[in-house]
Amino acid sequence: MKASLAATSISIALAGVAMNASAAEDKKVLLKVPVAFATSLPGLGSPIPKVAEQIELVTNKSIRMKVYEPGKLVAPFEILDAVSQGKINAGYTTAGYWAGKIPASPLFSAVPFGPDAGEYMAWMYYGNGLKLYQEMYDASGYNVHVLPCAINPPETSGWFAKPIEKPEDLQGLRMRFFGLGAKVMEKLGVSTSLLPGSEIFPALEKGAIDATEFSMPAVDTRVGFHKVVKYNYFPGWHQQSTIFELLINKGTWNDMSAGQQAALSQVCKASMADSFAEGEAKQFAVMKENVEKRGVHIMQWNDTMLDAFRGAWTEVVAEQTANDPMFKKIWDDMSQFREEYKLWGQNAFLPRK
Incomplete structure (x- = not known):
């Protein structure tokens, strides 16, 4: 990781030298960037202000970003359409929000029992991921250029009012759940809804939902779920890692110089490393405080529950690949990469426990 960060920093520095030399020739670009997550949320919304700061420095202010908090310019679930149509020229969000428009999109956000951040x-960068990511948007008719711009470590997999010990305990629950994991929960009898971050706590507090998942402990605690429900489950089988995207209108992207495009790409790549490091660093202290000061129970899914989730996920994959050719294309490519990666992944790392 240190070598990767050093290499990325060198790339950015070199890009910065090139950009400073040519800044007088580049058109000034102002990216107005509505975000899907409050910038106060660590690792979730916090990366994009850092990107805004760094891109201005690297390009000698030939690219500037103005970041808008959720709902201030565009509602979170409207960002993709707004960027594609040119109503705004950029947006920061996650592809999993577009599942209703593009069934394959959650594969570029988070995958149940899927790859961790490194894999x-x-x-994404050394397989076909990035190419397929852009191809998906192009094939779906969206006029956007996509850059992965942050990645989070595992999330918690839910906050519940009581322990969940068997699949039957999920029957009839109303739960906020994200992405492909929601389809798994529905197979197990949960009624799911996808609420933006700002609406989750009010829904939980008023009893409109019985349980929720959202993000990592440092984020969930800041939102306040522990005030209503005390059983916090791990591991995050549904989101072992989560990617966030910077969408740029293609007209805006194509108007940038090659140097500006390279600088933005490299700053986003650096943000992937930084956001992952931030996410890893900020969870354990919050988890300790949750137990000692907030009465939270840190729970582990038993084997019966993990088997039930995995079995339901197998059914979801079969349905999605049968119903959507793009989903199948991406899934098959990711699965082939992961199968080959196993030789490395299963041999290289020490067990966690």
Whole structure:
């Protein structure tokens, strides 16, 4: 990781030298960037202000970003359409929000029982991931250029009012759940809804939902779920890592110089490393405080529950690949990469426990 960060920093520095030399020739670009997550949320919304700061420095202010908090310019679930149509020229969000428009999109956000951050980035940058990511938007008719711009470590997999010990305990629950994991929960009798971050706590507090998942402990605690429900489950089988995207209108992207495009790409790549490091660093202290000061129970899914989730996920994959050719194309490519990666992944790392 240190070598990767050093290499990325060198790339950015070199890009910065090139950009400073040519800044007088480049058109000034102002990216107005509505975000899907409050910038106060660590690792979730916090990366994009850092990107805004760094891109201005690297390009000698030939690219500037103005970041808008959720709902201030565009509602979170409207960002993709707004960027594609040119109503705004950029947006920061996650592809999993577009599942209703593009069934394959959650594969570029988070995959149940899927790759952790290292493996996900390996497929994205050194497999076919990035190429397929852009192809998906192009084939779906969206006029956007996509850059992966942050990645989070595992999330918690839910906050519940009581322990969940068997699949039957999920029957009839109303739960906020994200992405492909929601389809798994529905197979197990949960009624799911996808609420933006700002709406989850009010829904939980008023009893409109019984349980929720959202993000990592440092984020969930800041939102306040522990005030209503006390059983916090791990591991995050549904989101072992989560990618966030910077969408740029293609007209805006094509108007940039090659140097500006390279600088933005490299700053986003650096943000992937930084956001992952931030996410890893900020969870354990919050988890300790949750137990000692907030009465939270840190729970582990038993084997029966993990088997039930995995079995339901197998059914979801079969349905999605049968119903959507793009989903199948991406899934098959990711699965082939992961199968080959196993030789490395299963031999290289020490067990966690």
